[in-house]
Amino acid sequence: xxxxxxxxxxxxxxxxxxxxxxxxxxxxxxxxxxxxxxxxxxxxxxxxxxxxxxxxxxxxxxxxxxxxxxxxxxxxxxxxxxxxxxxxxxxxxxxxxxxxxxxxxxxxxxxxxxxxxxxxxxxxxxxxxxxxxxxxxxxxxxxxxxxxxxxxxxxxxxxxxxxxxxxxxxxxxxxxxxxxxxxxxxxxxxxxxxxxxxxxxxxxxxxxxxxxxxxxxxxxxxxxxxxxxxxxxxxxxxxxxxxxxxxxxxxxxxxxxxxxxxxxxxxxxxxxxxxxxxxxxxxxxxxxxxxxxxxxxxxxxxxxxxxxxxxxxxxxxx
Amino acid sequence: xxxxxxxxxxxxxxxxxxxxxxxxxxxxxxxxxxxxxxxxxxxxxxxxxxxxxxxxxxxxxxxxxxxxxxxxxxxxxxxxxxxxxxxxxxxxxxxxxxxxxxxxxxxxxxxxxxxxxxxxxxxxxxxxxxxxxxxxxxxxxxxxxxxxxxxxxxxxxxxxxxxxxxxxxxxxxxxxxxxxxxxxxxxxxxxxxxxxxxxxxxxxxxxxxxxxxxxxxxxxxxxxxxxxxxxxxxxxxxxxxxxxxxxxxxxxxx
Numbered sequence: 001x002x003x004x005x006x007x008x009x010x011x012x013x014x015x016x017x018x019x020x021x022x023x024x025x026x027x028x029x030x031x032x033x034x035x036x037x038x039x040x041x042x043x044x045x046x047x048x049x050x051x052x053x054x055x056x057x058x059x060x061x062x063x064x065x066x067x068x069x070x071x072x073x074x075x076x077x078x079x080x081x082x083x084x085x086x087x088x089x090x091x092x093x094x095x096x097x098x099x100x101x102x103x104x105x106x107x108x109x110x111x112x113x114x115x116x117x118x119x120x121x122x123x124x125x126x127x128x129x130x131x132x133x134x135x136x137x138x139x140x141x142x143x144x145x146x147x148x149x150x151x152x153x154x155x156x157x158x159x160x161x162x163x164x165x166x167x168x169x170x171x172x173x174x175x176x177x178x179x180x181x182x183x184x185x186x187x188x189x190x191x192x193x194x195x196x197x198x199x200x201x202x203x204x205x206x207x208x209x210x211x212x213x214x215x216x217x218x219x220x221x222x223x224x225x226x227x228x229x230x231x232x233x234x235x236x237x238x239x240x241x242x243x244x245x246x247x248x249x250x251x252x253x254x255x256x257x258x259x260x261x262x263x264x265x266x267x268x269x270x271x272x273x274x275x276x277x278x279x280x281x282x283x284x285x286x287x288x289x290x291x292x293x294x295x296x297x298x299x300x301x302x303x304x305x306x307x308x309x310x311x312x313x314x315x316x317x318x
Numbered sequence: 319x320x321x322x323x324x325x326x327x328x329x330x331x332x333x334x335x336x337x338x339x340x341x342x343x344x345x346x347x348x349x350x351x352x353x354x355x356x357x358x359x360x361x362x363x364x365x366x367x368x369x370x371x372x373x374x375x376x377x378x379x380x381x382x383x384x385x386x387x388x389x390x391x392x393x394x395x396x397x398x399x400x401x402x403x404x405x406x407x408x409x410x411x412x413x414x415x416x417x418x419x420x421x422x423x424x425x426x427x428x429x430x431x432x433x434x435x436x437x438x439x440x441x442x443x444x445x446x447x448x449x450x451x452x453x454x455x456x457x458x459x460x461x462x463x464x465x466x467x468x469x470x471x472x473x474x475x476x477x478x479x480x481x482x483x484x485x486x487x488x489x490x491x492x493x494x495x496x497x498x499x500x501x502x503x504x505x506x507x508x509x510x511x512x513x514x515x516x517x518x519x520x521x522x523x524x525x526x527x528x529x530x531x532x533x534x535x536x537x538x539x540x541x542x543x544x545x546x547x548x549x550x551x552x553x554x555x556x557x558x559x560x561x562x563x564x565x566x567x568x569x570x571x572x
Contacts, residue, residue, distance in 0.1 A: 080490070083453070084462050108483040112465050115418070115450035119457035124419040124539045127448045137542065142447055143337045147346055148545045154538040191462040191492040194478075198485035207484060243502065253468070253503060254486045269562065275555075284553040284569075287562050 014043025030105030032169030080193025321376030358440025367399035397510030422454035
């Protein structure tokens with residue numbers, strides 16, 4: 001039997017799954033950057049909320065501009081966002097909806113989880129992208145940001161994590177996503193989340209802060225970091241530290257900025273009493289002054305609303 | 319449990335070297351440039367050797383994938399205390415497109431072959447900065463993963479891992495066999511002493527090909543180009559805080 005074969009070109013629409021990071025109370029801001037990245041690809045954007053108590057986060061996500069659908073998976077096994085438990089639900093969701101792209105923020109959560117998902121799908125993931133040139137071409141940094149690599153991905157599903165500072169967060173109002181439950185299977189049970197020790201602070205969170213005051217080993221002690229905490233408070237800024245300062249024990253590890261810590265995208269203002277200090281070669285603005293004499297910055301600098309990310313790198317010369 | 323730990327080690331451009339992008343933008347210059355063991359891999363080796371010294375495990379096997387030169391890196395691991403090495407031979411050409419997906423397949427196959435109880439890797443390599451291989455290896459083996467580890471406690475049948483996460487630290491307990499990835503503060507790697515470097519020359523390094531392990535090296539990722547980042551130009555010097563505020567306003571930053 002001869003059949004007229006209709007060669008219909010099946011257009012594969014882009015559809016992206018964003019794996020939401022949250023604490024069962026609020027969405028983590030980097031997820032909003034991942035949603036922006038997803039929207040740049042074109043096509044539908046769905047967000048998966050997997051957790052122990054999802055309602056609040058689902059409500060928040062449903063209002064985010066750019067989200068079409070919220071997929072909800074609620075189960076006690078998702079306590080602590082263990083990758084061994086989250087991977088099966090993501091795979092099941094992928095099996096059901098056949099997304100062309102799967103992404104998450106390049107936070108500890110996303111970096112821990114998405115490569116596991118990618119390996120199960122037998123695809124090479126792309127970490128920490130800073131730019132989307134097309135649905136299959138991404139830019140990322142290598143060698144600690146000393147080079148940029150433009151990568152074309154020919155995998156059937158593109159799995160990637162998104163650098164938060166490279167994509168504006170999606171607007172938290174104006175969206176009206178539908179939501180539906182996705183079935184969770186029973187717990188895998190090979191891993192258990194025991195506890196967390198988060199640094200308690202009234203200061204803005206480092207990764208998403210508009211203004212960052214950072215210090216290095218030149219501060220010489222944890223006590224001297226108080227200078228930066230005081231300065232930061234006048235600017236409603238977060239405080240970051242170099243790896244050397246963390247290693248020396250001046251500050252806890254979650255304050256680390258840089259290649260293997262949190263990557264911030266600052267305008268750098270350096271304060272150093274040595275006019276020849278190397279920081280001045282890379283800073284955008286340099287003030288030759290003794291940090292100990294600069295206690296606070298005047299009000300115009302405090303309007304953080306219009307400030308793009310700014311880091312005040314306080315480097316004391318020896 | 320076999321008491322055998324597999325440690326992956328990567329040969330990378332030394333962290334202190336200022337890298338240069340090739341004029342044709344095809345990659346970074348590696349010819350004639352100093353290479354060393356990836357710092358996170360050193361930490362992984364150290365952790366495994368410490369476990370052996372504490373008699374928690376019996377044997378440390380160092381693995382590296384790449385062309386002939388990676389044998390130097392395996393020798394360094396042996397000098398730090400690994401018992402034997404495995405060199406997975408990958409030609410220079412194939413090495414250009416060797417990435418975490420391929421390496422994780424190789425490590426998974428070796429882990430099965432060697433009946434490893436633990437795989438310890440560095441959290442990321444300082445060249446690619448991917449931070450994927452440990453997670454992918456665990457997935458392929460269906461093992462749990464303890465990534466960004468700053469403290470590891472091996473107990474009967476499981477391992478407690480304190481992990482560095484964005485807000486601080488978290489503690490998980492995972493069954494063995496498992497994959498761990500080492501973060502910066504897990505330990506301080508020892509220097510290989512001269513006597514140990516000499517001893518290491520006698521330790522065995524086996525050669526194996528990816529095909530022997532059933533692994534295909536083809537990659538679906540293609541690096542189109544490599545560029546230098548936009549140059550930070552030397553900035554503007556200001557005389558006082560008021561001057562700073564004025565210039566920031568002019569530049570539209572506040």
